[in-house]
Amino acid sequence: xxxxxxxxxxxxxxxxxxxxxxxxxxxxxxxxxxxxxxxxxxxxxxxxxxxxxxxxxxxxxxxxxxxxxxxxxxxxxxxxxxxxxxxxxxxxxxxxxxxxxxxxxxxxxxxxxxxxxxxxxxxxxxxxxxxxxxxxxxxxxxxxxxxxxxxxxxxxxxxxxxxxxxxxxxxxxxxxxxxxxxxxxxxxxxxxxxxxxxxxxxxxxxxxxxxxxxxxxxxxxxxxxxxxxxxxxxxxxxxxxxxxxxxxxxxxxxxxxxxxxxxxxxxxxxxxxxxxxxxxxxxxxxxxxxxxxxxxxxxxxxxxxxxxxxxxxxxxxxxxxxxxxxxxxxxxxxxxxxxxxxxxxxxxxxxxxxxxxxxxxxxxxxxxxxxxxxxxxxxxxxxxxxxxxxxxxxxxxxxxxxxxx
Amino acid sequence: xxxxxxxxxxxxxxxxxxxxxxxxxxxxxxxxxxxxxxxxxxxxxxxxxxxxxxxxxxxxxxxxxxxxxxxxxxxxxxxxxxxxxxxxxxxxxxxxxxxxxxxxxxxxxxxxxxxxxxxxxxxxxxxxxxxxxxxxxxxxxxxxxxxxxxxxxxxxxxxxxxxxxxxxxxxxxxxxxxxxxxxxxxxxxxxxxxxxxxxxxxxxxxxxxxxxxxxxxxxxxxxxxxxxxxxxxxxxxxxxxxxxxxxxxxxxxxxxxxxxxxxxxxxxxxxxxxxxxxxxxxxxxxxxxxxxxxxxxxxxxxxxxxxxxxxxxxxxxxxxxxxxxxxxxxxxxxxxxxxxxxxxxxxxxxxxxxxxxxxxxxxxxxxxxxxxxxxxxxxxxxxxxxxxxxxxxxxxxxxxxxxxx
Numbered sequence: 175x176x177x178x179x180x181x182x183x184x185x186x187x188x189x190x191x192x193x194x195x196x197x198x199x200x201x202x203x204x205x206x207x208x209x210x211x212x213x214x215x216x217x218x219x220x221x222x223x224x225x226x227x228x229x230x231x232x233x234x235x236x237x238x239x240x241x242x243x244x245x246x247x248x249x250x251x252x253x254x255x256x257x258x259x260x261x262x263x264x265x266x267x268x269x270x271x272x273x274x275x276x277x278x279x280x281x282x283x284x285x286x287x288x289x290x291x292x293x294x295x296x297x298x299x300x301x302x303x304x305x306x307x308x309x310x311x312x313x314x315x316x317x318x319x320x321x322x323x324x325x326x327x328x329x330x331x332x333x334x335x336x337x338x339x340x341x342x343x344x345x346x347x348x349x350x351x352x353x354x355x356x357x358x359x360x361x362x363x364x365x366x367x368x369x370x371x372x373x374x375x376x377x378x379x380x381x382x383x384x385x386x387x388x389x390x391x392x393x394x395x396x397x398x399x400x401x402x403x404x405x406x407x408x409x410x411x412x413x414x415x416x417x418x419x420x421x422x423x424x425x426x427x428x429x430x431x432x433x434x435x436x437x438x439x440x441x442x443x444x445x446x447x448x449x450x451x452x453x454x455x456x457x458x459x460x461x462x463x464x465x466x467x468x469x470x471x472x473x474x475x476x477x478x479x480x481x482x483x484x485x486x487x488x489x490x491x492x493x494x495x496x497x498x499x500x501x502x503x504x505x506x507x508x509x510x511x512x513x514x515x516x517x518x519x520x521x522x523x524x525x526x527x528x529x530x531x532x533x534x535x536x537x538x539x540x541x542x543x544x545x546x547x548x549x550x551x552x553x554x555x556x557x558x559x560x561x562x563x564x565x566x567x568x569x570x571x572x573x574x575x576x577x578x579x
Numbered sequence: 580x581x582x583x584x585x586x587x588x589x590x591x592x593x594x595x596x597x598x599x600x601x602x603x604x605x606x607x608x609x610x611x612x613x614x615x616x617x618x619x620x621x622x623x624x625x626x627x628x629x630x631x632x633x634x635x636x637x638x639x640x641x642x643x644x645x646x647x648x649x650x651x652x653x654x655x656x657x658x659x660x661x662x663x664x665x666x667x668x669x670x671x672x673x674x675x676x677x678x679x680x681x682x683x684x685x686x687x688x689x690x691x692x693x694x695x696x697x698x699x700x701x702x703x704x705x706x707x708x709x710x711x712x713x714x715x716x717x718x719x720x721x722x723x724x725x726x727x728x729x730x731x732x733x734x735x736x737x738x739x740x741x742x743x744x745x746x747x748x749x750x751x752x753x754x755x756x757x758x759x760x761x762x763x764x765x766x767x768x769x770x771x772x773x774x775x776x777x778x779x780x781x782x783x784x785x786x787x788x789x790x791x792x793x794x795x796x797x798x799x800x801x802x803x804x805x806x807x808x809x810x811x812x813x814x815x816x817x818x819x820x821x822x823x824x825x826x827x828x829x830x831x832x833x834x835x836x837x838x839x840x841x842x843x844x845x846x847x848x849x850x851x852x853x854x855x856x857x858x859x860x861x862x863x864x865x866x867x868x869x870x871x872x873x874x875x876x877x878x879x880x881x882x883x884x885x886x887x888x889x890x891x892x893x894x895x896x897x898x899x900x901x902x903x904x905x906x907x908x909x910x911x912x913x914x915x916x917x918x919x920x921x922x923x924x925x926x927x928x929x930x931x932x933x934x935x936x937x938x939x940x941x942x943x944x945x946x947x948x949x950x951x952x953x954x955x956x957x958x959x960x961x962x963x964x965x966x967x968x969x970x971x972x973x974x975x976x977x978x979x980x981x982x983x984x
Contacts, residue, residue, distance in 0.1 A: 345651035346880035475751035
């Protein structure tokens with residue numbers, strides 16, 4: 175008997191279940207493994223012996239399609255950091271003893287930066303202790319901040335949701351004959367990829383978002399107000415996209431910034447997001463109608479408008495992990511290499527896990543305009559292929575059908 | 580020469596351009612009118628002589644399809660209330676003199692409560708002054724709060740967006756093994772229709788939203804916290820949908836309520852929405868992970884997930900307005916009467932405008948459960964047919980194509 179196990183970790187994406195499906199289908203269509211288990215709530219499922227047999231649930235194409243169109247992590251998730259095993263290896267012993275009991279030869283972990291840390295540690299421990307278990311990382315994160323890969327599965331769908339929503343908000347915000355500023359706050363504490371992708375909303379006759387602010391460069395409130403004023407004088411109704419993590423010259427988050435004027439005279443801070451801070455600044459200093467909008471978790475779970483390219487790639491990278499497993503791979507993360515721009519084409523490779531674990535890839539400064547309020551055409555060209563195509567979605571009573579565990 | 584003019588007013592919806600298209604197509608396919616004009620920014624376009632020839636722009640099926648899938652008001656909008664003409668009729672003289680100059684025999688106004696007030700006043704003025712111009716109201720509002728009609732065009736698409744999004748948020752919020760409360764704030768100051776429609780997200784194996792609070796009944800913070808506690812004990816991760824306009828027993832908005840604890844010791848109020856107030860209460864009093872989400876303008880502009888039923892009905896009611904115009908109708912608003920539940924079927928009628936103008940239809944109390952934290956099956960049955968079906972959407976580069984004026 176030779177089995178494998180798969181788990182999901184970190185924040186969900188619209189494509190993380192497509193990667194799970196890729197693993198399941200590749201296992202079911204080969205004779206590499208006898209059983210494919212799923213661990214519930216990431217590595218915690220292995221520690222708690224909480225697993226399920228995935229092969230029996232996902233035999234049929236219909237169930238497989240439903241899994242692919244389901245947002246969130248089907249197997250549940252966790253945020254669990256393993257300790258350094260040189261200091262304490264109790265958990266490691268527990269994990270590998272359970273894997274041995276279940277005759278598991280390979281562990282596929284679908285996750286982001288933190289999960290790759292787990293892959294790194296487990297594979298090292300196995301290697302140092304001559305345990306014959308492979309550990310392979312499958313990337314996912316809407317933030318696109320994993321190094322070592324052209325982009326991450328999940329980013330394309332989030333970018334498509336953002337561009338589509340900003341385009342609709344741009345239409346909506348321009349119906350009245352007045353001066354208005356709509357501020358859209360987009361996820362990203364340190365990496366501005368998601369906010370940058372809002373630029374995809376533009377075309378030759380549509381100019382929203384008019385301003386884009388990323389966390390990679392310092393944010394100056396006075397410069398911001400001048401840039402807003404200038405754009406409003408040109409377009410009347412403007413849309414501004416900002417990363418939640420924009421910071422001033424002193425690295426203080428704008429949403430916590432004293433200079434924002436949103437603390438009262440006694441220094442009490444209000445519980446407001448970046449969008450609300452900027453909304454208030456625009457209203458107070460420029461007198462325009464202003465509205466802050468936070469896109470929130472819809473960025474990672476709006477599977478009804480997922481990118482077909484993203485879903486297909488996510489499934490492929492999951493399937494490829496199983497093929498690499500047959501070659502004895504361990505301690506690696508799968509990655510995309512873009513081998514052609516036109517037509518867009520990627521190749522799936524495997525990189526050393528320590529090139530991705532705990533590291534963060536931010537937007538290159540040269541892809542941000544010198545005035546720090548927009549992105550360059552290179553960035554748009556990079557993002558555009560990732561949002562192409564729409565999946566066919568199975569519906570019931572007007573809503574997408576989801577696969578609930 | 581006999582012409583007509585059409586305008587849009589109030590907040591946009593995902594279906595308001597479908598009604599515009601209905602008017603345009605019905606005019607183009609009959610010989611009732613020589614020209615169809617559009618007034619830019621509602622009645623202000625007539626006052627400012629700012630109009631366009633719609634017949635020439637929308638001759639082709641492709642442009643027509645694009646109009647139907649474009650969110651916001653293609654012609655722009657306004658919030659303009661005409662004075663009582665018995666006190667001052669300058670504006671009325673200006674309006675009808677311009678209509679006469681352009682040989683306009685009929686004015687179609689697509690809008691909500693306030694716009695129906697305009698229809699009411701203009702038609703009365705025309706009648707009292709023997710002016711041969713018909714004025715016909717075509718309803719729209721996501722809020723579904725217009726009386727005299729089974730429902731309003733625009734509501735179905737907003738309800739579909741809300742139910743779809745709450746379902747996705749429900750999936751997303753349940754991935755971690757902990758106790759959590761996600762609070763979704765939905766539009767509606769006085770009428771809870773939109774918030775109530777979130778109940779459509781549920782099915783036999785999916786229970787979000789677990790609690791629903793509408794503005795039609797008083798909201799009690801202590802009762803709320805007990806109801807949250809009870810649902811969390813059953814489901815661990817719960818989703819709560821609240822109308823922005825929920826109020827306490829004294830008719831104070833919860834988002835401004837002193838008892839919410841979000842004013843500091845000096846009485847300074849924080850600029851937070853209802854969702855943030857409840858998020859903080861849950862965190863402080865119950866200790867659960869809590870997250871507030873405001874769906875914001877996406878509720879009225881997410882045309883990529885519009886309801887096909889809503890779009891078809893909106894187009895039909897626009898077309899029917901032109902047919903009624905041929906019969907000499909004036910001072911009326913078109914409305915839907917539901918003539919069958921199974922199969923769902925509506926009939927378009929015309930009602931006296933004073934049955935709708937300036938009035939508000941709220942959710943019947945008997946459709947709210949006695950514990951004030953949910954809706955009854957009758958409400959779900961009422962909403963369900965309105966979100967059925969998905970339109971085919973023309974896309975370019977991964978995004979819907981919109982028709983920009």
